[in-house]
Amino acid sequence: MRAFLSDRRAALDAALIALIGAAGVLSYLQIQPLSGLVVLLAMCVVPGAAFLTCAGASDPLTSAALAVGLSLAIDTAVATALAWSGWWHPEWAALAVATVTAGLLLTDIRRTRTDRSQACAVS
Amino acid sequence: MRGLVSARLRDATRLLPILWGLPMALVCVLLIRGRGNEPEVAPAVGPAPRPHVALPPARQTRSTARMLGARALAWLTVVAPLVLWSASLSAIDLDQIGRYGLAAGLPATWYAALAIVLLGAVRTIFAPRLDASLVAAHIVVAVVIVYATIPAVADMPQYAWTYKHIGVTKSIEQLGSVAPLVDIYHRWPGFFALAAAFSRISGLDDPASYAAWAEPVFSLLGAVLVAAIAHTVSRDARVAAVAALFFVLTAWLAQSYFAPQPLAYVLGLTVMLVALRELTTYRRFPKWLLRRVGAQAERAASSWSRRRTLTVLLALDAVVVVTHQLTPYMILLSLLTLAVFGVLRPRWIVLAAAVLLVAYLVPNFGYVRDNFPLFASVNPGENARVFDTTEPWLVAHAGGLVSGCMWILALLATGGLLKRGGGVTPLMVLALAITPAFILFGVKYGGEASLRVHYFAAPWLAVLVAWGLAKLPRARWRAVATLVALAGVTALFLVAFFGRTALNVIPRDEVQASAYFYARAEPRSLLVLVNPGFPMRGSARYTLMRPAEGGDTSPNLMARQNAQLVRRASLPAVRATLRQLAPTGTRRYLVFSRTQARYADVNRILSFAETRRLEDAVARSPEFRLWYRSANTRIFEALGP
Numbered sequence: 001m002r003a004f005l006s007d008r009r010a011a012l013d014a015a016l017i018a019l020i021g022a023a024g025v026l027s028y029l030q031i032q033p034l035s036g037l038v039v040l041l042a043m044c045v046v047p048g049a050a051f052l053t054c055a056g057a058s059d060p061l062t063s064a065a066l067a068v069g070l071s072l073a074i075d076t077a078v079a080t081a082l083a084w085s086g087w088w089h090p091e092w093a094a095l096a097v098a099t100v101t102a103g104l105l106l107t108d109i110r111r112t113r114t115d116r117s118q119a120c121a122v123s
Numbered sequence: 124m125r126g127l128v129s130a131r132l133r134d135a136t137r138l139l140p141i142l143w144g145l146p147m148a149l150v151c152v153l154l155i156r157g158r159g160n161e162p163e164v165a166p167a168v169g170p171a172p173r174p175h176v177a178l179p180p181a182r183q184t185r186s187t188a189r190m191l192g193a194r195a196l197a198w199l200t201v202v203a204p205l206v207l208w209s210a211s212l213s214a215i216d217l218d219q220i221g222r223y224g225l226a227a228g229l230p231a232t233w234y235a236a237l238a239i240v241l242l243g244a245v246r247t248i249f250a251p252r253l254d255a256s257l258v259a260a261h262i263v264v265a266v267v268i269v270y271a272t273i274p275a276v277a278d279m280p281q282y283a284w285t286y287k288h289i290g291v292t293k294s295i296e297q298l299g300s301v302a303p304l305v306d307i308y309h310r311w312p313g314f315f316a317l318a319a320a321f322s323r324i325s326g327l328d329d330p331a332s333y334a335a336w337a338e339p340v341f342s343l344l345g346a347v348l349v350a351a352i353a354h355t356v357s358r359d360a361r362v363a364a365v366a367a368l369f370f371v372l373t374a375w376l377a378q379s380y381f382a383p384q385p386l387a388y389v390l391g392l393t394v395m396l397v398a399l400r401e402l403t404t405y406r407r408f409p410k411w412l413l414r415r416v417g418a419q420a421e422r423a424a425s426s427w428s429r430r431r432t433l434t435v436l437l438a439l440d441a442v443v444v445v446t447h448q449l450t451p452y453m454i455l456l457s458l459l460t461l462a463v464f465g466v467l468r469p470r471w472i473v474l475a476a477a478v479l480l481v482a483y484l485v486p487n488f489g490y491v492r493d494n495f496p497l498f499a500s501v502n503p504g505e506n507a508r509v510f511d512t513t514e515p516w517l518v519a520h521a522g523g524l525v526s527g528c529m530w531i532l533a534l535l536a537t538g539g540l541l542k543r544g545g546g547v548t549p550l551m552v553l554a555l556a557i558t559p560a561f562i563l564f565g566v567k568y569g570g571e572a573s574l575r576v577h578y579f580a581a582p583w584l585a586v587l588v589a590w591g592l593a594k595l596p597r598a599r600w601r602a603v604a605t606l607v608a609l610a611g612v613t614a615l616f617l618v619a620f621f622g623r624t625a626l627n628v629i630p631r632d633e634v635q636a637s638a639y640f641y642a643r644a645e646p647r648s649l650l651v652l653v654n655p656g657f658p659m660r661g662s663a664r665y666t667l668m669r670p671a672e673g674g675d676t677s678p679n680l681m682a683r684q685n686a687q688l689v690r691r692a693s694l695p696a697v698r699a700t701l702r703q704l705a706p707t708g709t710r711r712y713l714v715f716s717r718t719q720a721r722y723a724d725v726n727r728i729l730s731f732a733e734t735r736r737l738e739d740a741v742a743r744s745p746e747f748r749l750w751y752r753s754a755n756t757r758i759f760e761a762l763g764p
Contacts, residue, residue, distance in 0.1 A: 030326040036333060039325040044344065055435070056426040060255070061363060062400065065351030068344050069393025070435070072317075072386060073442045079316035080445055088299030090320035 010112045013053065013105040016046050020098050027094075047074040050101035053108035200243020201260045207236035208268045215276045217628050222515050225273070225621035233272070240264045241368075241609055248364045249602035258364045262346060266371055269617075270342045270379070273624065274335035279634050279658075281335065281627040283718060285381050286637065286661035288315070289330045293663035295319040296328075305666045307494065310487050313446030314383035331634070331661070334381035341385035345582075346371050348392035353586040355399050356548050357593075365589035365605055366582075373529055373585065373612050375522040375619035376578050377627075387447030391454050392582060394439045395555075398458060401432040403466045405547060433472060440476050444483045448491070451480045453559060453579045460558045464551055512725050518622035525615045526577045529584040532608060536591020543596070549587060556583035626656065626721055633716050634658050636756035640712065641665055648710040650758075651701060652679040653737065654729065656722035657714055669705055678704045680713070681728050690733055692740040701761050710760065713741060717755040 023042035026035040048070030052063055078093050211233035221227050244261035247254060273281055280289070291308040295301060296319035301309040308315060318330055327333050346367040353366035379385045427435070444451045455476050461467035484491075512519050533556060540549040559579035563572055592605045640650055641662035649669040650659065659665075680689050680700055688696030701711045715738045723729040729737070741747050741759050751758040 027324050027326060032327065033333075036325040036327045039321065040340070043321065043324075044340075055431055058400070058426050059354065061347075061354050061360070062351045062396070065348050065396060066393065068347055069390060069396065069439065072344075073390055073393070073439050075320070076313045076317045076386065076390075076442050076446060077438075079320040080313050080442075082320065083295050083299075083301050083312050083316040086300040088296075090323040093320070094324050 007112075010109045012049075013109045013112075016049055017102055017105050020046055020102050024098065043075050044068055044071055046101050047071045047097055050104040053104050197243070197247060197254070197257055198260070200239055200246070201257070201264055204236035204240040204243075204264055204268060207232045207239070208264075208272075211236065212272070212275050215272070217273075217277060217624070220625045220628075223518060223618065223622055225624035226518075226618045228624075229272075229621070233268070237265070237268050237613070240268060241613070242606070244364070244368060245602050245606045245609065248361050249605070253360055253364075255360065262350075262364065262367050262371065263343065265368065266339055266343045266346065269371065269620070270339035271336070273628065274338065277335065277628050278631040279335070279629050280331060280381065281624075281629060282377075282380050283629055283656050283658050285334055286331075286629075286634070286658035287665075288318075288382050289334055290641075290660040290662055290665045291315045292318040292322065292330045293661075294666050296322055297663045298666075302666055303490075305670060307448075307490065308383075310490065311383065311446060311448055313442060314386045317386065318381070330381070337381040337385070338377070338379045341379035341389065342371055342374065344389045345374075345379065345385070345392065348389060348396060349582045349585055352392065352396050352399060352582065353589055355396060356552055356586060357590050359590075359593060362586070362590045362593045365593055366585045368609060369529070369585035369588050369612070370582055372609060372616055373525050373581060375525050375616050376574055376581075377620060378578055383447045384450070387443050387450035388578075390439055390443045390446065391450045394436055394443065394454050395457055397432065397436050397439065398461065398467065398472075401427050402436070402468060402472065403461065404468050405466060433469075433475075436472065437475055437479065441479055444479050449562070449575060451476070452562065453575075455480060456558045456561055457555055460554050461551070464547075464554060466547075466551060511727055513727055514622065514725055517618055521615045521619035521622060522577070525612055525619055526580075526584075528612050528615065529581070529588060532591070533584045533587040536587045539591050540594060543594070545590075545594070549590065552583050552587050552590075556580045556587065623725075626718065626725060629658050629718060630755045632753040633718060633756050634661060636714070636716070636751055636753050636758060637661050639751055640714075640758060641668070644668065644712065645710055648712060649678065649705040650712045650714060651704060652719060653713065653715055653734065654679055654681050654719040654723040656719040657716050658718075669709060681723065689737065690729060692733070692736045694740055694744050694746070697737075697741065698746065698761070712750060713747070713759045713761065715741075715757045715759075 019038070019042050023039045026038045029035065045067050048067035049063075051070050051074070052067055074097070078097060079090065082088050082090060082093055211230045214230040214232070215225070215228065217225070219228060240261055244258065244265065247257050247261055280286075288308070291306075291312075292315050294305075295309075295312065295315050301312045301316075303309050322328055322330055325333075349370040350363040350367040354360060354363035357363070378388070440451065440454060443454060455473065458467060458473045458476055462470045462473050467473070533553065537549045537553045557580070559576045563576060588608065589605075592608060593601060595601045595604055637658045638661060640648075641660075641664045644650070646667040647669050652659070680686070680697065685693075685696045685700060689700065697713070701713070705711055715734070720729075720731055720734045723734060724731050738757065742749065742757075746762055747759040748762060749757060750760040
């Protein structure tokens with residue numbers, strides 16, 4: 001059961017990394033409305049979900065809700081900081097956020113794999 | 124023959140309140156009845172117990188096939204409504220909208236799609252085994268059917284006031300910074316900066332190309348948050364699903380459009396979710412109350428550290444503070460309510476939220492005080508005043524009826540839950556629903572204060588109603604009562620939500636006229652409306668024009684002191700108002716449009732005939748010249764000083 005949960009969590013992390021990649025590629029290729037949809041989905045879910053990998057998640061529904069709320073908060077905070085500072089480079093800011101979130105998600109994948117191998121060794 | 128048919132129709136209309144009221148009354152009776160507790164038919168969530176008896180291979184195959192068939196059938200109530208809805212779109216004609224708005228103009232297939240998805244949702248939610256993905260799919264389809272219909276068929280984003288938000292977004296994207304001297308939106312830039320960043324990253328340069336779709340997106344995000352809050356307080360996935368449905372199907376105020384409010388609303392719900400999950404405790408709750416309403420189980424051990432929780436909560440609140448003017452007050456009041464109840468720890472978090480709010484308000488207070496009558500009255504009766512309209516009675520009052528029904532159901536649900544020893548949480552949720560009413564003491568919010576009270580109470584009412592219905596004593600009544608209550612409020616909601624479509628849908632040529640003005644008019648020119656309802660400031664160049672004094676619909680002729688003279692088509696009064704609005708040397712323009720005329724007629728500001736008389740007088744006057752003309756719009760330039 002534990003192995004199953006670990007796999008599921010790693011799969012979710014991998015899916016989110018794939019979403020970041022897809023958003024990056026599509027925002028470069030500009031295939032509308034697909035680019036808009038994928039970028040929107042990534043902005044609404046990814047930063048918050050990556051934060052929850054550090055903070056600890058609870059049940060799936062609450063995790064999803066917190067991921068949405070935290071993602072929008074992070075996006076808004078970054079965008080507002082850009083507008084206030086006058087350094088208006090949303091692409092670079094998005095790249096920075098994507099790098100940090102992808103790093104957090106990769107770390108979580110490694111952590112879940114380590115947990116799993118330790119659980120196997122114990123059993 | 125026609126007379127006979129209309130007489131029959133009149134008779135049938137008289138029966139409607141009875142047909143609607145009887146089932147709703149039955150739901151009310153069920154909510155307060157407390158006898159006959161039955162055991163749960165199955166655990167609220169999680170897999171159903173599996174039989175341990177090994178079946179022969181042939182029977183196993185048949186059983187698997189039957190299970191797959193049942194699953195395919197269950198997904199039919201997701202797919203079929205989507206197909207029906209898509210087919211219904213071609214039959215919707217926004218140019219043929221009657222007095223009941225789009226509610227009377229939607230084809231039967233549209234209503235069939237909504238009915239099927241609601242039936243399927245309730246059936247799935249109350250099935251012995253809860254399939255979370257199937258329930259989620261039903262809720263998503265319900266959101267699509269209700270909130271994506273107008274974006275799918277309209278040329279341009281609906282609601283005239285959307286366009287000024289589009290203009291602010293464009294200006295931030297083009298300037299690369301905020302311009303606090305221009306207007307209040309640049310002083311609370313959170314949403315606009317986010318939208319501008321999205322435009323740049325996604326490549327959708329013009330926010331008008333995606334703004335219409337904000338409504339289904341924000342509705343869906345709100346539903347997720349409401350479901351999570353319902354799950355947190357009730358610990359029942361069925362309550363979460365029913366709450367999401369009620370939330371989506373009672374949001375008659377249509378506040379999920381392209382604006383700072385829905386973003387702040389979603390963030391505010393996140394703040395409350397974090398507070399309810401991580402910062403509530405019932406250990407210090409008065410013992411006498413616990414004895415009366417039943418012992419309250421403590422929440423599960425927190426997964427976050429205290430420091431992390433407080434940091435996240437205050438960071439979320441800070442983002443709300445820079446995004447919207449009113450929502451931080453609602454969050455503060457809600458946290459204060461939890462603290463007064465004694466369930467919020469630490470209590471100083473309320474003070475910290477207040478400090479954040481005041482710290483941001485202080486540098487902006489002078490601007491707000493000088494330009495907006497926000498704190499004009501401390502009389503709640505005056506602040507809650509709603510203006511009379513020429514709409515049919517049902518359209519004008521359907522929204523109020525939706526809220527009224529939800530309040531009655533929520534009160535009955537609270538009573539029923541307390542009677543059955545549901546603990547103090549239902550009382551706490553009820554207190555959170557009542558809390559928004561306190562803004563009526565002191566805040567007018569541009570005449571919208573009473574509407575915002577309904578808006579901020581809606582999530583808590585949805586949670587309570589869902590909780591009461593999903594915990595009805597008799598298991599077999601739960602699905603039926605939920606379906607009846609949903610059908611009842613949805614019928615009223617559709618009238619309220621679609622009843623004003625004629626005012627909300629903006630013709631393309633009015634948007635083009637507005638764009639023409641901002642592209643061609645000289646800097647520091649002033650565009651004056653006759654009434655609210657014109658898509659103003661939809662261009663980044665609005666920041667170069669003369670800033671409007673006053674609220675969102677300013678400047679408009681009928682909001683000025685000599686409106687009674689303007690009503691009688693007095694040209695000297697029109698000239699005087701224009702001179703009052705801008706100093707000598709400013710180019711002044713006056714715009715007449717179809718949507719403004721409709722708005723004025725519905726809200727009893729100017730009848731169609733009075734608008735026509737005024738426009739004729741302006742058109743004949745040598746002091747004005749026609750500057751722009753399209754099918755629905757005329758812009759006149761005032762000549763002379």
